[in-house]
Amino acid sequence: MSLFGKAWQLGRKVRLATYLIALWKLVRHRETPRAAKWVAWSVLAYALSPIDLVPDFIPVLGQLDDIILIPLGVALVVKMVPATLWQRCLDEAESHAGRLPRLWWGALLIALVWLAVLGLLGWAAYTAFFAS
Numbered sequence: 227m228s229l230f231g232k233a234w235q236l237g238r239k240v241r242l243a244t245y246l247i248a249l250w251k252l253v254r255h256r257e258t259p260r261a262a263k264w265v266a267w268s269v270l271a272y273a274l275s276p277i278d279l280v281p282d283f284i285p286v287l288g289q290l291d292d293i294i295l296i297p298l299g300v301a302l303v304v305k306m307v308p309a310t311l312w313q314r315c316l317d318e319a320e321s322h323a324g325r326l327p328r329l330w331w332g333a334l335l336i337a338l339v340w341l342a343v344l345g346l347l348g349w350a351a352y353t354a355f356f357a358s
Contacts, residue, residue, distance in 0.1 A: 248319035262306035269299030
């Protein structure tokens with residue numbers, strides 16, 4: 227089955243949150259290949275970040291990028307890791323589906339990135355308008 231077919235199967239399932247928890251467990255597993263960890267980190271960052279490629283307020287397209295990109299990323303990671311490792315992480319995620327990991331440092335990092343972006347925009351506006 228093609229990568230798109232696998233992504234479509236993953237996207238149709240309601241268990242996307244379970245797959246994201248499995249990705250989190252996969253990233254923290256020591257047997258995960260380095261390239262797969264980088265792709266998994268990217269998928270998790272995109273899924274949890276408030277910044278999207280296409281903003282959600284645009285009808286249909288705003289939600290379509292999440293429906294397509296996240297399952298494609300999960301399918302790519304699944305293809306990059308051994309099947310037994312993925313199945314172990316998925317089983318562990320399903321057994322602990324009620325408990326989400328606490329990622330206070332992740333929320334702090336996203337807040338700091340937003341503050342840095344706002345600071346740079348403010349500095350650019352100040353130099354453009356007031357520093358003549």
